[in-house]
Amino acid sequence: MRDKLIIGRMIPTGSRVHGLDPRSKITAMLLFTAALILSNGWPQLAALTILSILVLTATKIPAKTYLRALRPLRWLMLFVFLFQLIAGAGNGTVNLAAADPLLWSGTWGPFTLTSAVLSSALLAVSRMALLIVFTAMLTFTTTPSMLSRGVEGMLKPLSRKGTGAERFSLMMRLALRFIPALLEEAQTILKAQAARGADYEEMKLKEKARLLLSLLVPVTVGAFRRAEELTTSLEARGYRIGAPRTAYRQLIWRSADTWFTLLFALLPVGALLMRLTV
């Protein structure tokens, strides 16, 4: 399970992208997503792809690793592709039928496939893949704790008074910490049940449903137990929401962060302009 789900884990290579402030990376990520949503044609997508390839290369993480991050979602991507094909052009968000000249079209039984539909389906999948890869880049280059610190830093101006940002960041940090812990626990339990003769990979569908129960009950019990232990241990060490607190690693905004953010700020602006002029 863990070797398949590699998204969400930091891969240290010491690149310049790793050294960026998490706030700038999160902002860039948001801007990138906005640009992806706004983009409605191949030229924009090409620009976004080139930029992401540049950033991905700068992380010094092999391209193979990014492809692995895509793997768990390949079926969803296939589904999106087929859905776009069948739903056809004209009723999707990406309406290329008008913009693209009709290169060819073919009819098989009830299905009519046109170049425009194919192009829009490919576009939808590419956008999805780009989004996943970019998110993977963020988590590969930023530790979960830095991520949540970044979110906290970005939320602070929104909640001058009160402890909203801190609560949210603590919640996020604990949730992130729980993901690998629970996955590991689930994996151990799966193995323990396999040792008692219930191997997931050797079962029929009906038995699998039953196995799910043998997995869900211990994992849920375990999650509650962990959560309770964690809160007790936090309180025992004097943790209090809203208490004045210093951080071991200060977030430092350097000029590189400003440039990085500005570069990405251009994307949605550009996409919007192109959209308006078309």
Add this chain to the structure above:
Amino acid sequence: MIGWTRRNAGDQSNSEAVIQLTNVDYTYQAGSPFAATALHDINIRIRKGTLVGIAGGTGSGKSTLLQLLNGLLLPTGGAVKVLDHTLLPNMQKPRLNALRRRIGLSFQFPEQHLFEDTVEKDLMFGPMNFGSSRKEAQSKAVEALKSMGLDEALLKRHPLTLSGGQMRKVAIASVLAAGPEIVMLDEPTATLDSAARRELIALLARLCREEGRTILMVTHRIEELMEVADEWIVMHEGRAVFQGDADELADRSEELDHWGVAVPEQLRCWAEWTARLPQLAALPLPRTAEDMARRIEEAVHGFEKCESTNIASKEGSQQESAQELNDQADSSMDAPYRHEKEVSACVTS
């Protein structure tokens, strides 16, 4: 405390191997950036009907080793031969239920893997998966519960309402219920109190000696298993650095520290005495506290007798005092230390 008679060594070496590992490697997440080698070049042979202790520091590969034997993990190099199955790297994942019925594995904190609403259902889970009928599974559940020394009244209870020690035993019983020939346990005594620990080990020893099952037990505390283990495997940084019986372990007790394993009380005590009384060094390591106390007693008295050259009353008094010591000795390992003064007085005189 536990009076099992040890089979003689010649007998054991002839009996068949139920587990044979040849040049086994295992790497977690091979080929990914998170690849971590857990086992290097493991060569192990385990004979049928033996009780094997597996010791090693944290992260030494003990748990990975057990999972390989059960086919939960396939080796990334070498060959794992268990009973009549051979597991090889990159093989098409075989259907392993036939193997798993015969080789039970209890993970660390197995009580966390109970999930049914009654103890009985949990105990029946294994046998039913391995193709027993409901009736058979029920009788196997009762049998397993009894073999762990638990009362049948527990059958209808919810697992989560039991005490920690009971839950642990029920969980181990749920592995035994399928009737495995080989039972592997990963630190079954962790977090149990000393009475429960001793009881559990006595039960495992009984499974081995009376029912002829092969037992592999991972432990952090060598001392708890010293009395009953036929053989020891010590893991260190993914390698099996030692395989042999307690005597051989005693010979290499200085290395244990380096391997990240606490030197058991018995070995420390024995080493201290053999240093003082060289004639003890020739003897095999006494497995029980009582036996060790008696050996030391004999040696100490022999030493005294030599010094005073009072040979006439030697026989009688030696036997008498050994008897007396035997009466005193309980399972605690400080028994031999009681005679420390006596010996130091003897040496100085």
